[in-house]
Amino acid sequence: MGLLTFLGLRRENQWERLTLLDQLLLSPLTFITIKLYHILLFLRGKPFVPPRGKPAIRVVCISDTHDQVVNIPAGDILIHAGDLTNSGTASDIQKQLDWLKSQPHQVKIVVCGNHDSWFDSRSRLDPDIKAGAVVNLDGLHYLESGLTVQEIHGRKLTIFGVPDIPECGPESFAFQYPPTNSPWFSRIPPQTDILVTHCPPKHHLDLGLGDPHLLQELWRVKPRLHVFGHVHWGYGKESVFFDEMQLAYERLLSRPPRGFFWDFIPNAAWWDHFYVLLHGVHAVLWKWIMGGPGSNTGGLLVNAAQMYGSTGKVKNRAVVVDI
Incomplete structure (x- = not known):
C-alpha cells in the first residue's frame, strides 16, 4: 500500500470509490463533465411519471x-437483483428466499448474483x-434469462x-463470462x-466496472426501469434519456484517461464535453x-446494493420507484 493510499488520498482497488485526487489525476475534464452531467439530469426532472388516471x-x-x-418498504413489486448470500450454499440461499417470501408484496422477483453459487451448476459447491x-x-x-408478465x-x-x-472472481462465482x-x-x-440484472451497464452507477x-x-x-447491483459503491438512482447528451457523456467516459496535464491540451474529449453542455x-x-x-419519457437506472461499500455493513436503503 502506497503512502497516498494509506492516507486515504488514493483508492486501494477498483472496487473502491475514486477519491478527489484520483479523479483529478486521471482526468479533470472527465471529473467536471460528470458533475455537469448530473446537474443537467437534475434540472431535467423526473425521467417519467405514472400514467394519468391509473x-x-x-x-x-x-x-x-x-x-x-x-x-x-411496502409496495406492489419487490425486486432482489442478486448476491443474496456470501457463500452461495443452498442453505444460506434458502434463508434469504424464505425472508423474501415473508414479505407482503404481490409480486417478488429474484435474480441471482455471482455470490449465489448454487443457482449455476458450473459453480455449485x-x-x-x-x-x-x-x-x-x-x-x-x-428469472434466469426469463420473462414474466404481471398484471397489477x-x-x-x-x-x-x-x-x-x-468475470470478477473464482470459479465458484456464478454465471461469469469472459x-x-x-x-x-x-x-x-x-x-x-x-x-x-446483477451486472450494471457501463458508465452508470458502476465505478467503470459495468458491461458496455x-x-x-x-x-x-x-426499458422504463433497470435494476441492478454488484458494485456496492455505485448505489443510487440515475435518469437516462437515450439522447445526444447521454451519448456524448458515454463517449467521453469511454475514452482512455489522458492525465492531469494532457487534459488541458485540446483533444476530442473537449468536443464531448461541449456536446454534453449544448444538448x-x-x-x-x-x-x-x-x-x-x-x-x-426517459428511463431510470437503480443500483440497489444494500451493502455499504466494502464495509460489510448493510446501511443503504431499499430504493422505491413508482412506475
Missing part, C-alpha cells in the same frame, strides 16, 4: 444483501452437489431478468418494461419551456 405501481428494489435482512441440495422458490419469480392495478408490466456478469465473449447481443426482449454490451442493449430496448442545456430549456412538468 394507479401507480410501486416497485421496491434491493440487491447485495449478502445473508443479511433489511427493512423493506461440492457439498451441495454431493447432498443433492435444492432450494424452494415457491411464491417467487426467479389493471396494468401489465413485462419484467425480464438475467444473472450473467463479467469480457471478450459478451452474452448480451439482442438478448433482452424489446417489450421489456423492467429489466433486472449491456449498455448497448439498453439503448436498443430502452443538455437544450433539453432543459425544451423541457421547461415547451414540454412542462411530467413531459419526460
